[in-house]
Structures are given as structure tokens and as C-alpha cells.
Amino acid sequence: MGRTSQAVLLILYVFMTVKAFEMEIIPANRIVAQIGETLILTCNTTGCASPSFSWRTQMDNPLGGTVNNHRTYSTLTMNPVSIVNSHDYLCTVFCGEKEKKEKSIKVELYSFPSDPIIEIRPSLVAGEPVTVICKIPDVYPSDHLEVLLKKEGYTLHEENFYEDDSTNTETKTVTYSFNPTAEDIEKEITCVAKLPIAYMDFEPKERVTSQKLNTNSGPKNTIITASPGNSPMEGDPLKLTCVTESNPPTQIVWRKHLADESIQHLIENNVLSIPHTRFTDSGLYICEVINLVTNKTEKATVDIVIQGAPNITELSIEPSITVQEGENVSIQCSAESNPPPKIILRRKSDSADMGSYSEGRILLPSVTFLNGGDYECIAENKFGKSKSEITLNVEYGPKNTMISVIPATAVKEGETVIMKCTSSGNPAPVISWKKKTATGELEKMFKDATLPIQNVKSQDMGLYECEAHNQFGREEKAVRLLVQVPPQNITVLVYPSENVKEGENVTITCSTYSNPPSQMVLKKVHQEKEIILSSVNGTFILYNVTKNDAGRYLLDVFNEAGNNVKVIEISVVGRLEKTDQMIPLIIAFSCVTAVAVPVVAILIYVSRKAKINGSYSLVKAFGLKV
Template identity: 45%
Template sequence: MGRIIPSVTVLLLVFVTSKAFEIKITPEYVAAQIGDKLELTCSTIGCESPSFSWRSQLDKPRGGSVTNNGNSSILTMDPVGIENEQEYLCCALCDNVKKEKSIKVDVYSFPSDPVIEISTPLNVGEKASITCMVPKVYPSERLKMHLEKDGSVLEMKEFYEEGITETTETKSLTLTFIPTFEDIGKAITCVAQLPIDEMEFEPKKRQTSQRLSVNFGPQNANITVSPSNTTMQGETLMLTCRTTSNPPARIVWGKELEDSSVQHIIDKDTLIIPHAQMSDSGLFICEAMNDATNKSERTTVVISVQDGPRNTTVSVTPSTTVKEGGAVTMTCTSYGNPAPKISWTKHLISGELQFLSENATLTINNVKAEDLGLYECEGVNQFGREKKTVDLIVQVPPQNTTALISPSDNVDEGENIAIMSTTYSNSPPQTVPQKIHPSNTTILSSQNDTSRRYRVIKNYTGIYPVTYNETGNNTDVIEIAVVEMVKETDYTIIVIVVLSCLSTMAIPALAILVYMSRKAKINGSYSPVNAPKPNV
């Protein structure tokens, strides 16, 4: 027995040693994504320094690089390509013992989540499209896609009918629809699946969601006014315009003018009017504009700034001075809100007011003298009253002209007379006594008085006064009888001349007599005969 046991031991050791030489490949199953890095490790057991070799079963290009290290060999594919989809065989040779191990490499490409693209900005009521794209997918014929909203599938597609491809492809699914208001803010989801049951990889399902931003033009624009759209002059008004729009609308304020054009005021939601005036009354327009949809909406509000009558004026056509028998129109204008009620009255001599009209325009046809006087226009509303007066002057031509002569209409030539005239007129008349000759007109120097004094001459017979003003004239004929003065010889001048001559001769004679008298007194006697003659 002792001899048999060692032999059995040797046989057992040989058996154990041959059993221990094994080969394996890790990982045991491979589903590699195209573009990734893949390492296949072939290792042996029971052999310290085996020799390795790698090849493909179908004698295709191996693809990849080999690194041997002791009892292992690594086949590296970086990056993995479609050409790497095949069965690889690892051969290990140890002490003339050859071992082989194969592994099937499956490749796929599903590298990223779907991408959602919207063709144009979504506008309510306008046709649009949403496209879901899955890039670099392989095998693309196994891909399934669908678009859903709030869990409801809107569109789906399978690509198996497109045939087998040997490259990665980008596949897409497009949904055409018309957005509604209900779509605003809803999430659209693109789901892509690569359901390859014979391959184990994750993920086999990818999805992307995006909330829908749907543009729509301004809606339900409204204006609020604080404190009220009816206010008193001097208060501050705040007008605010609001609307629903996506994207938010741009607000523009304007005011309608009398010619129906619109005056731009401000680009802002809120319009503030400090110290409102009556001129601020009118139609204010809020225009909400959405530039994304190129749509706009208008809303308006009427602002009424109230106040009592102001700036009351009266215009008179043709003038405040009118001729008797003519026509005059007086127009009263008063500003206020509410519009003042106009009334016309006339101030009577008694001090009372005579009501005339409630029209803004007062017309008097065939004006009479009694129409002159002070007219009053009054504007009245519940916030106050204001008056304006105008003095109407009626021009009346002279009437009932009479003339008197004092002291008498029979006077001697050279005497003074006074011509007095009376008349009724407006404005005051002028009196011009005239004498009419067949060939010319003689006008005496008399104006603006009713009494004038004249030194009459012979040809004044027939003078009569004329009274007139800018409206007309009126006459009263007077007859003046002038008695002609008789002319007599005037001796006064002759007497004066004779006396003057005598005086010139008497003075020298008198001087001689005085001289001789004094001489006689000196000599004791004097005689003109005996007087010595002067020396010549």
C-alpha cells in the first residue's frame, strides 16, 4: 500500500494542475454605448505567464488596442464605434495548452435627453409647431417617441419602418397645433424610448419637459381713476391702465383733441394730473400694445374737471356804438363745467333789471333810442356765477332843431346878435350857422355851442343854423333883417390936422414973447417994435 499511495498522489496533483488552467473574460456581458470607452479583460488561472491573442469571430478588423500584463490581457476600445459590435475571442497559451474564451459586444447610442424646439413664438390662435429631437441614436429603427401634455399623448412615432442603418442618426417628431389660452403655462413633454430587450443598459427611456409660453395680445384693458373721473379744479388725478397680456403690454396714454387727433402724453401704466384744470377735461385713451404679437387694445375714460363760471366775456358786433335803426348782436361766452347757463338782462333807469333772454346771443334789430343802456350777461352753474356788462350807445341824429335870435331878427348893421339853437340827439351835435348863396356857401365861425354872438353885417340876411352829428343833421331856418348904416363926412381928422399945424407955429411965437417980456423987465419997458432985431 505504501507504494501505491505516492503514485495516486502524483496523479491527483497532475489532475489538479491541469484543472487549474482556466481563462475568463470580464465583464461577462457587454452593451457598450457608442462613444464611450470599453475595456475587455481576458485573464487566466493556473498559468503565471500565458501568451494572449485577440481576434474577432468573423475575421473583421478587431478595432481597439491590446495591453498584456502577466496573466491578463486588456482589449481597449476608445471610443466604441459601430464597428465594435461583434463577437471577440481571447486565446491564452500556457505550456502548450491553449484556452479560448469569446464575448459578444453589443453597441447602442442613446447619449442624451430629447431636445424640444419651437418653430416660432407661440401666439394664441396662430398655427405653430413643436419638434422633439433625439440626437445620435443607434439603432434608430428601434426608437419610439411621443409628445404629451398633462399626461395626454398628442403625437407619437415609431421608426422601425425606416429600415436598419449602420450609423447614428438624429430622429425627430413634430407636432403642429394652434395654441389656445388653455395652453398657457402647460408643460409639453417629449418621451423617447430605445426598448432593446436583448440588451441591458440604462436608461432606455429619456424625456424632456418644457412649459409653454404662449403670447397673446392685450385683453380686458381697463382704467381706474382716483379719486374719481369727475373732480373739482385744482385736485390731483391718478389714471391707471391695466391689461392682461403675454409678454406684458406696453402702455401708452393719449388725449383726444378737438380735431379728433390724439395727443401723446406718456408711455407708462399710470398717468398723474396734478392740479387738474378745466382744460384737462376730455377723452383720455389708454392703448395697450404687445410688440410680440403686434396686437393692441384701446380703452377710454372721460375726465370731467368741474368749476364755476370763469373768463366770462361779451363780444359786440358790429360795435358797442350803433346808429338808430341799425342792428347789433351781443354774444356772451362763459367757461365752466358743467357749461354755465347764460342769461341776459338790462339795467333800467329805475335800478331794476329787465330779463331779456337765456340765449348766449342777444340780437336787437331796428335799434331805437330807448335801447341804449347797460346790458348784463351772467353765466351760472351749481358751482358759482359770473357777470359781465356792456354799455350800448345808440347814436341818434339831431331832431326837433329850433333856433332863436336875440335881441331881435331885425337889427342894424354892426350890432351884436346871439343865435341860440336847441335840438335832441346822441351824440351831442354841432351847430353851424350857414348862409346859402347861389354860387357858394358861407359858414359862420360857430361850433359845438347852442349860443353864439355875432356882429352882423349887411349880407347876413338869410342865415340859418345847421345842427349835425356823425349820424345825421337837422336844420331850422332863421331870417335876419339887417338895416344898412348911413355913411356921414367925418370932420374930426381935418380939425386934428389944423390944430396940429397951428400948434407948430404957436410954440416959437410964444417963446419970442416970453423972451421979450423978460427983456423989458430988465430995461424997464418992452415994445415989440423997439425990440432989437436979432443978428442973423
């Protein structure tokens, strides 16, 4: 029993140390926000490594905001908050497939942004009736609005809007007429506006404006205030407020100087608001105030400069992104920002900049295929940078056509040869192969970049031509294929015969086919030593043979592709009976590769030149090396 209790306690301890899946909404339950401001709701989780979030309203209305999901939390941003955001918002969190949690928050809205505005009409004249007008701008919800009009602390008029059913912000007006006396001049008229919503926690709930009862004057001391300042960042809100001293209140008109020196009329209000500023909002703003009673006008100006990281406004290629070799090309990049950006315009594959920082332009006269590729424009200032890319497509005829042969251009009979043709061009060239025939004409044989020849034969030897072509031109390259054939079809002729007498000359002729031409080596096998004779053209001659010349001779016919050995037995008997014969016996051996040399001509020529008795030699008439 004791051990069981300890185990249970241990399991409970482990469960307590593992953090449970929880969630919360910040702020919790409800939030009161003023219309026009920014509101951020945050849905946060603990105890779940990879939660998934979703936001919705209780009545499935549009969210009216932007959702950003992060690793363990999600935000719903309303910028600015408007009347459409008056909802209960529900955040749902899933942890895996089984665990789910939800929490809601109520967004309550109000609008009470500025003090009342007092107008007194017409001009103040003792004994004549005047009307005091009090305007409370952009109030919501107006059914809680209470307004008091006072003179020197004494209540002249009281009005509420409890029955008002407005569903959006509205400017509410309270008017009161009375007959002023001479003692009323310079006394203060006060308008007190209250928005006492007990269930909403916000400040202020009361706004007060006072104005003296005086004669008509102004406008004067007109100024413009810029919030948050004269140089906001791009995307930030900007509010320009025009304030003047005037009785009665002035008519206000906003204008702006444009780049072309023209003037743009904006609005007729004392406040000019730009929710999301852009670089084009920079410029000189003019507030013109007009007192219609005194017929006087006054102006105030403010210079607004929008700052921020660059925006690339243009990246273009003229005349087109697809051009032909030889055309003139211009690549242009421009960007807007403040301070002005540094612009780098270059081809991505190049390490060096190709264009002016200030102009952001590249001129390519008579463009070539080497100029094609991706170009990038980078605009940068102290606030950041932006990047954009564009591709220049240069069309051109085939170039740099090359042929590669594997394993080599000279191969042995029976091997496999692969010839590959490559060529650059745009569009990609079409490759075809031709072979030069015996008549010298080119015969089409293959339409592909790779030409394989299996089990190559001697008839495959010859000139091969690769042609690359597209609509912009053609280019040709040729390669000669050599097929190496070992000596074959060898025919040996011994003249006058293999049995000769001392003093005679013997000629042995050999015909064979091979590629490349064969070389020959004549070797006499001897008991004590070997005698080896070689010749470039294969001619070997023994003059005035003796019995010592008798024996076995080996003829080795060979080239790079292989060899073949023939055996010849030479027998020598006694001398000829005619001792006065002028020309000794010659044993001549001639092997001709590819083309046979006429045997008779060789014998006549050699017989005239031979003067050596009983020795091995080559035909001196041919100037051969042994």
C-alpha cells in the same frame, strides 16, 4: 332667309361669349378629414357680380364651423373638426332675385392619430404568466378596427371591433396573457392596429408598435417635443409630447410653473394639447414620469413663449371717468404681448405723446377742463398693434364768457340788434340776460343765449349783463348798448330878434335832443362867396353887426345818426342913435345839444368881452375854435 340665319348666329355668338352663372364646392362631392385637424370648405361662383351665400346641413343640424363670405366665394371653416361635423353640407348661392344654385359635399370623419401603446404586466419572470396590453388611442370609427399581437412575427392574438357601436373617439384596448420562457427575453412583442375603411382615402391605415420582453427599467432619456415649436403665435394650437424609455410604461403628470412661483397641476397624459394658445399660456412646463415598479421618477422641462400682436388688457381712469376740476386723475393703460409692446398713451387731440412708453400712465394733478377729452392707448410690437379709447369728462363752472353784438354796440335808432352770449362749462351753462335800470338795479329780462332787440329805441340804451351758471359756479359779462339818435326837437331862439340895427349883438339859442351830442355849422349864404363858421359847443357870435352881415344863415345840426338844417334871415338897419353906448350890438348864436346853456348868462359874459366891430367871431371867453 340668309340674313335671318346670320342674325341667329350672331345672337348665339353673343350668348356664348357671356359667362353663365355657375358654382362649385371645393373639395367636390366628399372629403375625408381626421378629427382634431382643420377643414375648410369653399363655395365658389363665376358669372355673377354680387352673389349671396348660405350654408346649412342636410338635416339642419348646427354648422359646427365659421362662415366667411367674400366677393365671389364663401368659406366654412371647422377648426378643429369634431364628430359633430359628420354631415352633408349644402351651399346655396343666389344671383339676384331669380337665379339660385345649390351643391352639397359630404364630410366623412375618422381618427387614427397615433401608434399603439404596449404595456407588459407584471415584471417579466420566466415561467410566470404576463399580460400584454395594447392600447390604440382615440380611434374612430372603431367598428372597422383590427388588432394583431405578434411575437417575433408569430401571431399571438387577433381581435376586431366590428360590433362596436361607439359614436365618438375612444381608446381601444386588447389584452393577451401567456407564460413566457427564458428564450422569450429580449424578443419583440408587436402590436399591429389596422383601420381598413375602403370608402375612405387616408393614410396611414395601419400603425405598428414593438417592445422587447425585458426586465423592468427606467424611466430614462425623458424628452419633451413641442409642435409647432417653443414659440407659437397667439391663437395657434400647441401640442407638447412627453417621451421616455421605461419598462413598464410610466405614469406621466404635466405641471406648469406660474408667475407667483406656484405649480399648477394640468393633466396625466403623455400629450398636453392647447387648441388656442394665449399669452397666459407662456411659461415653464414640466413633464414628470414615474415608473411605479422601479419606483423611479424623471423630469423634463420646456419653456414655452407665446408670441403675437398686443392685447390691451386695461385702460382705466381713476378715481372715475367723470371728475371735477381740481381733482387728481390717473390714466392707466397696460397690454400683454411677446415681444413686450411699446405703449403710447395720449389725448387724441394732442400731437405729442404724454406718457411713458414702458409704464403707459398719465398723472394729471389738479385736473382742469383743458385736460378733458378722448384718450387713446396704442400698444405695438413687430407683429402688429391694438388701440383702445376712453373719455375723461371734466366738470367745471362757466369760463370764457363772451358777448358779441351784431351789428355793433353803437347802432342807429330803428335798427335791429342781436346780442349773443357764449360760455364754456360742463355741464353746459344756462344763459340769462339782465339790464341795468335807472335806479342802478339789474332787471331780469331774457333767458336764452341770444337776445334780439328789434326796432331799437333810445330807451333800449344802457348796460346789459349776461350771466352763465351751472352747479359748479357762475360768470358774468356786461356790454353797454349805445343808441344813436339824429338831432330832433330843435328849437331856435334869435335874440334880441331877427331884425337888428348896426352895432347891436345878436344871440340865437338852439335846443335839441340827439345821441351822440350834435355838432353845428353856421353858414352865411352870399352872392359871391360863402362864409362858414363851426364850433364844438355850437356857440357863434357876430359883434357890432353892419349891413354887410344881413342875409340868410343856414344852421346845420348833425351827428353820426343824421342832420337837420334850420334857415335864419337876419336884417340889419341903421345905427343906434346913442353913439356913446359902451357895448356894441352882438348877434350871438348858441346851440346847445342835450343840455341848454342859460341864455342870459351867456349874453352878460359875452358883452363884457366883446371888442370887435363888424366882424364874424366866436366867443373868446369860451376859448372856442372856429
